Structures are given as C-alpha cells and as structure tokens.
Amino acid sequence: MRQVQIDRFGTADELQVREVEVPQPGPGEVLVRVQAAGTNPIDYKMRDGSSGAVKGVTADDFPLVLGREAAGIVETLGEGVTRVGVADQVFGVLPFGRLVPGCYSEYVIFPEGSLSVAPAGVEVTTLAGLALAGSTAWVAVHEQAKVQAGEKVLVHGGAGGVGQLVVQLCRDAGAEVWATASTANQDRLRDLGATAVDYTTTDFREVVPLVDVVIDSVYFNTFVESLDQLVEGGRIVVLPTLADTSPAVERGIEVHIPAIHPMPDEMAQLAGLVADGRVSLEVSQVLPLDQVAEAHRRLETGHTRGKIVLDLR
Numbered sequence: 001m002r003q004v005q006i007d008r009f010g011t012a013d014e015l016q017v018r019e020v021e022v023p024q025p026g027p028g029e030v031l032v033r034v035q036a037a038g039t040n041p042i043d044y045k046m047r048d049g050s051s052g053a054v055k056g057v058t059a060d061d062f063p064l065v066l067g068r069e070a071a072g073i074v075e076t077l078g079e080g081v082t083r084v085g086v087a088d089q090v091f092g093v094l095p096f097g098r099l100v101p102g103c104y105s106e107y108v109i110f111p112e113g114s115l116s117v118a119p120a121g122v123e124v125t126t127l128a129g130l131a132l133a134g135s136t137a138w139v140a141v142h143e144q145a146k147v148q149a150g151e152k153v154l155v156h157g158g159a160g161g162v163g164q165l166v167v168q169l170c171r172d173a174g175a176e177v178w179a180t181a182s183t184a185n186q187d188r189l190r191d192l193g194a195t196a197v198d199y200t201t202t203d204f205r206e207v208v209p210l211v212d213v214v215i216d217s218v219y220f221n222t223f224v225e226s227l228d229q230l231v232e233g234g235r236i237v238v239l240p241t242l243a244d245t246s247p248a249v250e251r252g253i254e255v256h257i258p259a260i261h262p263m264p265d266e267m268a269q270l271a272g273l274v275a276d277g278r279v280s281l282e283v284s285q286v287l288p289l290d291q292v293a294e295a296h297r298r299l300e301t302g303h304t305r306g307k308i309v310l311d312l313r
Contacts, residue, residue: 002312004104004292005063009049012293012300015066015104022107025078030110032090036128036286037103037310038069040161042241044296052241053096067103067310069093071118071127081112083264089118091127091271093135096260104292106312116268119275126274126281129161129307133281134270135260137165140237141173142266144256145213149174154208154229157217158194159185161281161307162239165270166215167192168279178208180218185305188282205229219243227253282306 001022006014025031043066045051057064071091074084084090092115094102101108118127140162141147153170157163158179170177171193179194189196197204205225214226217239224247226236235254238245248255273279284306287295295308 001106002289003065003101003106004067004289005065006047007062008059009047009054011048012044012296014047015293015296017290017292023101023109025076025081025109027079028081028112029078030074030081030084030090030112030115031076031078032070032072032108032110032115033075034070034072034103034106034108035124035311035313036071037067037105037289037312038129038132039292039295039299039308039310040068040132041299041302043067044299047296065101065105067094067105068096069128069131070103070108071124071131072108072312075107078112083112084115084117089124089127090115091118091131091267092116092264093131093260093262095262104289104310106289111262113264114262116264116271119268119272121275122271123283124313125283125286125309125311127271129283129309130271130274130281131267132260133161133165133307134267135263136162136239136258137169138263138266138270139258139260140215140239140256141166141169144237144258145215145235147173147175147213151175151212152209153177153213153215154204154211154226155179155194155215155217156204156222156226157181157239158189158192158196159305160217161304163217164188164192164282164306165279166217167194170213170215172273172278175213178204178211180204180222182303188305192280210234213237215239223247227251283309285309286311
C-alpha cells in the first residue's frame with residue numbers, strides 16, 4: 001500500500017509517498033481501506049515539529065505518518081470488535097497522544113471506538129473532512145460553551161473547516177451568530193445564517209453587540225480583544241491548543257480549549273445532520289495523495305476555506 005511518511009521535522013518537502021506492507025488489526029481494532037483523508041493545521045504543525053502532539057519525539061520514532069482523520073470501508077475486524085462490520089462505510093479520528101501511523105495511508109488501523117458508521121448519501125470526501133473538524137466543533141459548542149437557544153455567539157474564523165461547523169451548530173441550537181472572515185467569505189457566512197463581519201475592513205468590536213459566548217479559532221489579535229465583548233458570566237472557547245488562556249483566567253472569565261476525545265455516537269449524529277441537509281461541510285479542494293505536500297503548503301497560508309481533503313481512491 002501507499003503511505004506518506006516523514007523522516008525528520010521540516011518543510012512540506014519532507015513528505016514522501018512510499019510503499020509499505022498493509023498492517024493487521026489487533027484486538028479491538030479495525031483495518032479501514034481509506035478512500036479519503038482530511039488534512040488539518042495540526043498536520044503541518046506536527047510535520048514541522050511545533051505541535052505539542054510531537055513533544056518528546058526522538059530520531060528513533062521516525063518515520064512518522066501524519067493525518068488524524070479519514071473515511072473509508074471496513075476491511076478486517078480485530079478480535080472482539082462489535083461496533084462496526086466488514087464493508088461498513090465509516091469515518092473517524094485517530095486518538096491524539098498516540099504516535100501510531102496516521103491517515104495519509106491506503107490502509108489505517110483504528111480503535112473501534114474511534115469510528116462512526118456513516119449514513120447513506122454523504123460524499124466520502126465530506127466524511128473524511130468531518131471527523132476532526134466535527135469533533136472539535138461539537139466539543140466547543142455543546143460540551144464547553146454549552147450554547148443555548150436565544151444566546152448571542154461570536155465566532156472568529158467562521159469560514160474555516162471548524163468555523164463553518166461551529167456557526168451551524170450554534171444556529172442549530174437556536175443561537176444568534178456573528179462570525180468574522182475575510183471579504184471573499186462574507187457570502188458563505190450569510191448562507192450559513194450568521195451575521196458576517198469582514199475583519200479586513202471592520203473592527204468587530206464596533207459592530208458586534210455583547211455576546212454570551214465567543215468561539216475563537218484565530219486567537220492571535222482576537223482572543224484578548226474578545227474578552228471585553230462578553231456579557232457578565234459569558235464564556236470563551238479558544239481552539240489553538242497552545243493558546244495562553246491566562247488573560248481570561250485572571251479576569252475570572254470561563255475559558256476552555258477543546259480536548260478532542262472519541263465520540264462515535266455524536267459524530268454519527270452530526271453526519272446525519274449533514275445527510276438531512278441541516279449542516280453542510282464545505283470541501284474546498286480535493287487533491288490526490290501524491291500532492292500531499294501542496295495540501296500542506298495551502299494549509300500553512302492560514303487562509304484556507306472549508307477543508308482540503310486527500311483522495312485515495
């Protein structure tokens with residue numbers, strides 16, 4: 001099978017497509033034939049060594065295989081697996097904190113609890129981009145911010161892969177949403193039901209009222225500035241895992257950083273919302289596996305819209 005590996009931390013040029021043996025699942029594991037793999041900012045941060053997910057990695061740990069989310073077909077079941085069956089269409093996120101081979105690979109082993117069975121009618125490229133972004137958005141909106149009907153929410157970075165889902169989950173919960181994005185993405189935010197704010201021309205503090213919740217996927221130049229935008233008792237969720245939350249803590253403001261964990265039932269529910277047309281995931285670009293370096297270069301610009309997905313079919 002083909003698999004993308006890196007032999008050292010560095011630029012996108014370190015990504016190499018190689019031929020390796022197909023792995024076999026152990027107890028509680030599932031071998032998935034990957035049809036599409038999602039790409040995310042954490043992938044290039046792991047590749048260049050800046051992510052906390054690769055803290056402590058030594059030369060002996062290489063080669064590394066990146067990619068945390070994928071969608072595909074169940075090929076083989078390990079002993080004791082009951083949640084999924086052979087030939088099921090599934091999608092999921094690999095557990096963080098494990099330097100196991102990632103999803104930039106034609107076959108990947110998942111713990112069964114990290115996989116959701118997909119509903120009919122959802123494109124596999126959408127499923128591949130839904131797992132990690134969906135888990136992040138779900139934790140931020142439902143577990144940490146606990147967004148309620150009638151509340152006001154400000155979303156920074158509303159046009160990104162996570163941001164678009166955050167906007168929609170907040171709207172689905174009955175909240176009123178303001179979202180920031182560049183000029184080119186204003187129509188997309190309005191289509192999602194948010195009041196769009198163009199950060200390139202407008203200071204959000206001048207047009208957004210005080211809100212109950214801020215969900216910030218940008219952090220730089222937005223996090224501290226948003227603290228004064230919260231009502232008394234408001235809460236803020238900041239997505240970058242290395243964000244310094246002390247400015248909020250010092251002011252007694254409830255602040256969270258999403259900690260992703262397996263949630264197969266919730267992700268199956270989210271995929272159902274996609275199948276029903278209540279939520280959409282924009283896949284802005286689909287690239288073949290051998291163009292993975294180009295996917296990383298585009299991610300590193302920090303201005304990608306929606307998700308970039310690798311097609312392995």
